[in-house]
Amino acid sequence: MDDMPDNLFLMNGLFEDRFEVIQASSGREALTIVMSRNPPDMVLLDIMMPDMDGYEVLRRIRQHTPTATIPVIFLTALASQQDATLGLNLGAADYLTKPIDPELVVRRVEGHMKQAAHARKIEALAEKLARRLPPDVWQRLFHGAEIEEIRFEEKRQTTLYAEPVSPSLLTPMDHDAFVAEVEWLATRHSGVVDRFFDGAAVVFFDDPADCCRMALELHRAAGELRLRMGMGTGICDIGIFRNDHMEACTLIGTETRYAARMAAKAASGSVAISPETYEAVADEVHAELRSCMVMEEFDEDDELALICVTPPPVRSEQMMSSFAGLGMMAG
Numbered sequence: 001m002d003d004m005p006d007n008l009f010l011m012n013g014l015f016e017d018r019f020e021v022i023q024a025s026s027g028r029e030a031l032t033i034v035m036s037r038n039p040p041d042m043v044l045l046d047i048m049m050p051d052m053d054g055y056e057v058l059r060r061i062r063q064h065t066p067t068a069t070i071p072v073i074f075l076t077a078l079a080s081q082q083d084a085t086l087g088l089n090l091g092a093a094d095y096l097t098k099p100i101d102p103e104l105v106v107r108r109v110e111g112h113m114k115q116a117a118h119a120r121k122i123e124a125l126a127e128k129l130a131r132r133l134p135p136d137v138w139q140r141l142f143h144g145a146e147i148e149e150i151r152f153e154e155k156r157q158t159t160l161y162a163e164p165v166s167p168s169l170l171t172p173m174d175h176d177a178f179v180a181e182v183e184w185l186a187t188r189h190s191g192v193v194d195r196f197f198d199g200a201a202v203v204f205f206d207d208p209a210d211c212c213r214m215a216l217e218l219h220r221a222a223g224e225l226r227l228r229m230g231m232g233t234g235i236c237d238i239g240i241f242r243n244d245h246m247e248a249c250t251l252i253g254t255e256t257r258y259a260a261r262m263a264a265k266a267a268s269g270s271v272a273i274s275p276e277t278y279e280a281v282a283d284e285v286h287a288e289l290r291s292c293m294v295m296e297e298f299d300e301d302d303e304l305a306l307i308c309v310t311p312p313p314v315r316s317e318q319m320m321s322s323f324a325g326l327g328m329m330a331g
Contacts, residue, residue, distance in 0.1 A: 001030035001057070002046040002075070007098075011044060011075075014102055015109070027052030031060055034067050042113055045092075047076040047083070055090060062091045069119070071112045075100060121152050124252045125239040132196045133243070141241060150241045157236040158208035158277055159251065160191070160215055161259035162229040163200035165268045174225060181221050189214040196250040200260070204251060208233055208277050209284040215271045216288055219311050230262030230306075232274040262306050265299055270310040278307040 001024040024030035027049045047054035071093040079097040087095045126142045182201040189210040194202040205211040237253045266272035293310040
C-alpha cells in the first residue's frame with residue numbers, strides 16, 4: 001500500500017514474478033482488501049497516507065481476529081528510531097526505510113513469508129492433532145521444546161481415501177481387520193498410512209501406480225465388506241513430528257479432502273480417481289484395470305470430474321467377512 005504510483009510500480013516489479021501482487025493507493029482501500037474473504041499473506045505498508053496513516057491501518061488489522069496474524073512490513077520515509085519503535089510495538093514484522101534497497105526488501109519479504117507459511121502449517125497441524133493426541137502430549141508438542149523439532153515437507157503425492165460404505169455396521173473385529181489390512185498393503189506398496197485421521201483410512205504414495213494397485217487389492221481383500229475409495233494427486237504438506245519417542249507424520253491441507261470428496265461420489269465397491277491421476281497410471285496398471293469397468297463422470301453440483309473404476313465382484317465362494325490378508329473366513 002502506497003499513495004505514490006512510482007512506489008507501487010517499483011514494488012510490483014520486484015515481486016510480480018514471485019507472488020501475486022495486489023496494490024492499494026490508500027489506507028481505506030488497503031483495509032478493504034485485507035478484510036476481504038481472501039486476505040493477503042503479507043502487507044507492505046507506507047505510513048504517510050492522506051486518508052488514514054499506516055499506523056492506524058496496522059491497528060485495525062491487529063484488532064480484527066481473522067487478520068491479526070498477517071505479517072505487516074512498513075516501507076516508509078520516516079527514519080527516526082521513535083517511528084520505528086512505534087511501528088514495531090504496534091505489531092509490524094519489520095520496518096524498512098526509503099529509499100529502499102531492492103535486494104534487502106526482497107530478502108526480508110521472502111524471509112517473513114517463509115516464517116508466516118511455517119506458522120500457518122504449525123497452526124493447521126495443532127488443530128488436527130488436538131483431537132487425536134492426549135492433552136498432555138499435545139501440550140508438550142506445541143507449547144514445549146518439541147515444537148522446534150516439527151518440520152514440514154512439500155511433496156507431490158497421490159492420496160488414497162478408503163472408507164466402509166456402512167461404517168456403523170462394522171463390528172470391532174471388522175474394524176481392526178480393516179486397519180490391519182490397510183497397514184499391511186501400504187507397507188507392501190510403499191505407501192505411508194496417516195494414522196491421525198478418524199473414520200477412514202488415508203494412505204499417501206510417491207508413485208500413483210502403487211496407490212492404484214493398493215486400492216484394487218484392498219477391494220479384493222474386503223470381499224463382502226463394501227468399500228468406497230477416492231484417489232487424487234497433488235502437492236501435499238506433510239507434517240513430521242515426535243510422538244511416543246518415534247517420528248510420526250500426517251497430511252495437512254486440502255489433498256485429503258479432495259480424495260474424500262471423490263470417495264463420497266464413488267459407488268459401493270468402486271474407486272473414484274481424478275482424471276490427472278488416472279492418466280498417469282493407466283498404461284502402467286493396464287493389466288490390473290483390464291477386468292474393471294471404467295466410466296468417466298462429472299458431478300455438476302460439485303464441479304468434480306472423476307474416473308470411476310469398478311473391479312469385478314468377488315465370487316461368493318471367495319468372500320470374506322473381513323479381509324483375506326488376515327485369513328478371516330465368513331462364518
